[in-house]
Amino acid sequence: MKKTTSDMGPNRTGIAMSPIDSADIFQAAQKRAPTSPGDGSLLLEVRKQYALESGGVGHVPPPANLKGVAKTAVELLKGAKPTVFLDKLGERLAFERSGSRLYEGALAKLDVHGSWEDGPTQEGLERILNDELSHFALLSESLTKLGADPTAVTPCADLVGVMSMGLPAVLADPRTNLRQSLEALLVAELTDNASWELLIELARGLGHDTLADRFQLALDAESEHLVLVRGWLASGITLEARAASPEELGAPA
Amino acid sequence: MALDIFQEKGVPLDRQVFTWKDLVRRPYSKLDDDAFTRVRVIYMNGIMADALRTKHMMARINGSLREPLARIRRVEHFEQTLINWLNPPDQNPLETTLGFEQVAIEVTASVALREPDPYLAQTYRFGLLEDFDHLYRYSALYDRLEGKDPNTITQSYTDIIPGRATSLEHRHPLDDLRRPYDKTTAHPLSKIHAISITAAENQTHDYYMTVGPFFTDPAARQLYAEIAAIEEQHVTQYESLLDPSETLLEKWLMHEAAEVYNFYSCLAYEGNPRIKEVWQRFLDYELGQLHFVKDLFERVEGRDAASVLPRTLPEPVEYKQHREFVRKTLNAEEDLATNGPDFVPRADLPADHRSLVYRDQLNSEGSPSETVAAGYQWTPGTELAARVQRMGSTSAGRKVH
Numbered sequence: 001m002k003k004t005t006s007d008m009g010p011n012r013t014g015i016a017m018s019p020i021d022s023a024d025i026f027q028a029a030q031k032r033a034p035t036s037p038g039d040g041s042l043l044l045e046v047r048k049q050y051a052l053e054s055g056g057v058g059h060v061p062p063p064a065n066l067k068g069v070a071k072t073a074v075e076l077l078k079g080a081k082p083t084v085f086l087d088k089l090g091e092r093l094a095f096e097r098s099g100s101r102l103y104e105g106a107l108a109k110l111d112v113h114g115s116w117e118d119g120p121t122q123e124g125l126e127r128i129l130n131d132e133l134s135h136f137a138l139l140s141e142s143l144t145k146l147g148a149d150p151t152a153v154t155p156c157a158d159l160v161g162v163m164s165m166g167l168p169a170v171l172a173d174p175r176t177n178l179r180q181s182l183e184a185l186l187v188a189e190l191t192d193n194a195s196w197e198l199l200i201e202l203a204r205g206l207g208h209d210t211l212a213d214r215f216q217l218a219l220d221a222e223s224e225h226l227v228l229v230r231g232w233l234a235s236g237i238t239l240e241a242r243a244a245s246p247e248e249l250g251a252p253a
Numbered sequence: 254m255a256l257d258i259f260q261e262k263g264v265p266l267d268r269q270v271f272t273w274k275d276l277v278r279r280p281y282s283k284l285d286d287d288a289f290t291r292v293r294v295i296y297m298n299g300i301m302a303d304a305l306r307t308k309h310m311m312a313r314i315n316g317s318l319r320e321p322l323a324r325i326r327r328v329e330h331f332e333q334t335l336i337n338w339l340n341p342p343d344q345n346p347l348e349t350t351l352g353f354e355q356v357a358i359e360v361t362a363s364v365a366l367r368e369p370d371p372y373l374a375q376t377y378r379f380g381l382l383e384d385f386d387h388l389y390r391y392s393a394l395y396d397r398l399e400g401k402d403p404n405t406i407t408q409s410y411t412d413i414i415p416g417r418a419t420s421l422e423h424r425h426p427l428d429d430l431r432r433p434y435d436k437t438t439a440h441p442l443s444k445i446h447a448i449s450i451t452a453a454e455n456q457t458h459d460y461y462m463t464v465g466p467f468f469t470d471p472a473a474r475q476l477y478a479e480i481a482a483i484e485e486q487h488v489t490q491y492e493s494l495l496d497p498s499e500t501l502l503e504k505w506l507m508h509e510a511a512e513v514y515n516f517y518s519c520l521a522y523e524g525n526p527r528i529k530e531v532w533q534r535f536l537d538y539e540l541g542q543l544h545f546v547k548d549l550f551e552r553v554e555g556r557d558a559a560s561v562l563p564r565t566l567p568e569p570v571e572y573k574q575h576r577e578f579v580r581k582t583l584n585a586e587e588d589l590a591t592n593g594p595d596f597v598p599r600a601d602l603p604a605d606h607r608s609l610v611y612r613d614q615l616n617s618e619g620s621p622s623e624t625v626a627a628g629y630q631w632t633p634g635t636e637l638a639a640r641v642q643r644m645g646s647t648s649a650g651r652k653v654h
């Protein structure tokens with residue numbers, strides 16, 4: 001098990017590790033001309049070509065059962081293009097649900113690695129975990145009330161999945177410690193905050209004031225999460241940076 | 254209308270060409286396309302991977318066939334590329350894995366139902382219950398690792414429940430070998446089935462061996478290691494159904510026939526027009542290849558290809574859900590084991606049977622598949638949806654943090 005993250009030791013990735021060879025291969029790279037003219041922008045041209053032919057990642061499903069749900073649902077689906085709101089709600093739902101799994105992972109890290117002064121506590125992490133779960137529940141409920149299917153993966157939900165693939169991977173990796181995991185949680189919380197803000201704006205703009213009020217409570221919780229996570233991370237980094245003894249620095253014996 | 258493979262000549266080999274742009278096309282949509290479109294893409298990638306694999310083996314042991322093998326393989330390589338590249342990039346390896354197991358369940362079920370030979374049909378049902386369990390284990394992993402719902406991939410076609418427990422599937426290699434069909438008496442469909450399911454399982458094995466190490470989670474790495482081992486057993490089982498006394502050219506000819514049959518099946522069910530066009534094109538290519546090999550077979554072996562090929566193609570693989578059949582099979586055959594090539598009730602195996610010794614040794618430091626799915630019951634919207642349900646409604650007076 002490894003508690004520290006930035007110890008000195010063997011690392012072969014830089015050119016300084018092989019000064020003679022690296023100079024030699026750099027020279028060879030300079031001498032041998034490319035087989036085609038141009039630069040990295042040609043790649044972007046191909047991307048543009050495919051973009052023109054693309055149909056996007058998918059669609060927002062039509063509300064599950066407009067006939068079956070209360071009339072209020074139809075009324076709730078305001079706006080010229082109600083699917084935009086549903087898409088964003090689906091995105092938030094997916095992120096909050098996956099976020100819960102992140103905090104389960106963080107609690108497991110705490111179990112093995114322990115914490116540090118001003119670092120994460122069991123209660124703190126559990127509280128955030130429960131918040132994420134209740135945010136997921138709130139979104140699930142909101143979507144259902146709007147006549148939408150909360151189990152559907154909307155295009156924005158899919159995209160946020162691609163975007164945040166690395167987060168559960170960091171938490172699940174037994175080689176990362178609690179402090180490194182906090183880096184992933186910071187990304188999640190920054191996104192949480194900005195995304196709830198956007199969602200509230202969207203809800204208010206569409207006249208969903210009751211929903212917006214409830215979303216505001218979620219945002220309040222998110223801003224607390226951000227303060228907590230940022231604080232835990234900062235104290236962890238500072239602590240390791242200040243460690244005095246060579247053992248603590250992890251210098252080779 | 255049945256396809257007359259002697260009449261239909263398809264596209265001649267020298268007109269089967271590609272460009273990079275043509276090979277890399279717009280993928281299907283993970284969200285919008287039918288799960289069976291994904292099933293077909295994954296399955297046909299497996300069929301074509303096996304076309305290459307089989308023909309490489311042939312080239313290694315036969316000098317005179319090397320030139321025609323090289324020519325056909327090159328086209329098949331590109332067919333496989335185009336098909337495999339239809340998988341969308343937002344479908345991550347674990348999601349694709351769920352698709353692989355859905356293939357193994359639904360295609361094998363269709364094959365088991367159609368198989369004319371009772372022993373072969375029993376073999377397919379036996380393997381089916383194991384892949385059925387894999388879907389459940391990987392679903393639990395997906396839910397617990399990523400917080401996502403596996404049914405968004407399988408789209409309510411397939412049950413997500415335990416089958417024959419993966420932890421019990423580990424067998425001694427000699428208990429994975431089956432009795433082959435007899436090339437002289439077997440129905441052509443039996444040969445096509447054995448070729449096709451062997452292909453699908455081999456690709457599944459290779460896929461898990463490729464993506465397993467990409468996971469950071471050690472339980473996930475263990476699960477891929479464990480299920481890859483079962484897929485290796487499945488390849489061992491299914492390939493042992495093939496009659497080893499068929500000549501290389503006969504095997505080659507039948508493989509082309511299996512490729513034709515499988516593209517023809519995809520074509521019969523495909524709803525996505527852009528992908529349907531691919532199945533049509535490759536059906537025509539494979540017909541061309543079939544005739545190329547048929548001529549070679551008749552020239553080299555001096556016998557009529559009609560002595561091994563069916564006149565018309567059998568009914569296509571049924572791309573539809575088989576829940577009732579799978580549940581019935583699970584109910585009746587969950588507790589089957591094997592003793593050499595024979596299927597026997599597990600309870601009949603003596604405690605010191607080689608497969609039990611083998612299994613207990615492998616599982617002696619814990620069972621990944623049991624760990625990953627401990628207490629898991631699939632719920633719409635993930636097991637977290639069930640958890641928040643138990644926590645109570647967010648609006649009923651509970652504060653939202």
Ligand SMILES: [Fe+2]
Binds near residue numbers: 096131222
């Ligand atoms: Fe949240």
Ligand SMILES: [Fe+2]
Binds near residue numbers: 099132188192221225
């Ligand atoms: Fe949060």
Ligand SMILES: [Fe+2]
Binds near residue numbers: 354357383384457484
């Ligand atoms: Fe499987």
Ligand SMILES: [Fe+2]
Binds near residue numbers: 357454457483487
């Ligand atoms: Fe399998």
Ligand SMILES: [Fe+2]
Binds near residue numbers: 304539542
């Ligand atoms: Fe072929």
